[in-house]
Amino acid sequence: MGSLGIWNLPNRITLGRLVLSVLLFLILGLMQENVVATFGPWAWVALGLFVLAAGTDWLDGYLARKHGMVTAFGRIMDPFVDKVVVCGTLIFLCTPIAGAPVWIPPWMVVVVIGREFFVSAIRGFMESQGVNFQADMPGKIKMTLQCLAIGGVLLVRALRDEATHTEIAGMSWALSFLDVATPIVIWLALFSTLYSGWYYARKALQGIQGLEG
Template identity: 40%
Template sequence: MEQENNNPMTTAPATATASPWNVPNLLTSIRLVLAIAVIALIAMHWYGWAFIAFVVAASTDWVDGFYARRYGQVTKLGRIFDPFVDKIVICGAFIALVEIAGSGIAAWMAIVVVARELLVTSLRGLIEGGGGDFSASQLGKWKMVLQCVAVGAVLLCLMQTEPADWLQWLRLGSIWGAVALTVYSGFDYVVAAARIMNTDQSAQ
């Protein structure tokens, strides 16, 4: 039997019926503007400002998620809008950096990142549209972290005429690590989706 929780500091239950006009969705909207700014700043070769905008955008992703769960402000709009903006932030940055000489990001890497996001989004829409749960896994979250590190390291290198050796190694390692984890997490999601769909078919 569950006991009543009187601690005001504990996480409030999330609800999909909360108003879409709330703090988490406002932060997500700001993150969308920042994502567009990052792409534009990279195109203009203003790497310092692009780095700042990217760091703020990546930080608000954690803040709005935490706030939504803690105060029960998870909405249907937020469940769609938040991951959509996440994809704009990462995919947009990778695509914008492809044409920058010395970024270390090749076109095929950006294609892998975009293709994985499209695949997972399609699977999530298929499963959750049928009433299933296809929330982000821990592997997917770590993939996002490594992708953010890779973009940040690339921008830091581009800001300097002669980046330090450790920074160049960080850029190289994080890029390849992000690509590898992107592929692996995509495969993991495909396996999970197949398992859910097989379970649903067996239950029918």
């Protein structure tokens, strides 16, 4: 697999994820303006776009490492797209829509975005000092739980009838499960967001002490 500089396959996948996120935001915005239905088929489209944009997060990095195609562009854009996908979707989902449960209040979104700014600032400083500050397991768990939480909210919308906002026939068991599981996953995602922020702050402090020592 040859290298094409910043236009290699992993980077094209990353940019493709960014395009998918823009399409997702367009649909969520149209839902808010009542141009398209919040429930039913359009919710399935939104869910599919989110799954593709977030679920392929591992693919670009895996291909870049496996085929020696890691670039500075990819190292910048991959985490940037991750933040756009997650934070952008959360912003839309915290807005009340008739018939849809509001499980993600605005203050939670502020916490998530604040954490991302904080960790990005730390990472930028540490790497400018020559310290390797790549994502560790707490950050990966955080990303996974956030994606599961968002996916749960979108799936609840998809399983409701477009006209009546009630469950689609035969799907009451799935909605009953999601009505319990989704809020739990949302709170777990919030906890992992806070914990991973603390983890990276401690890691940075140790790195700074090492530089000064």
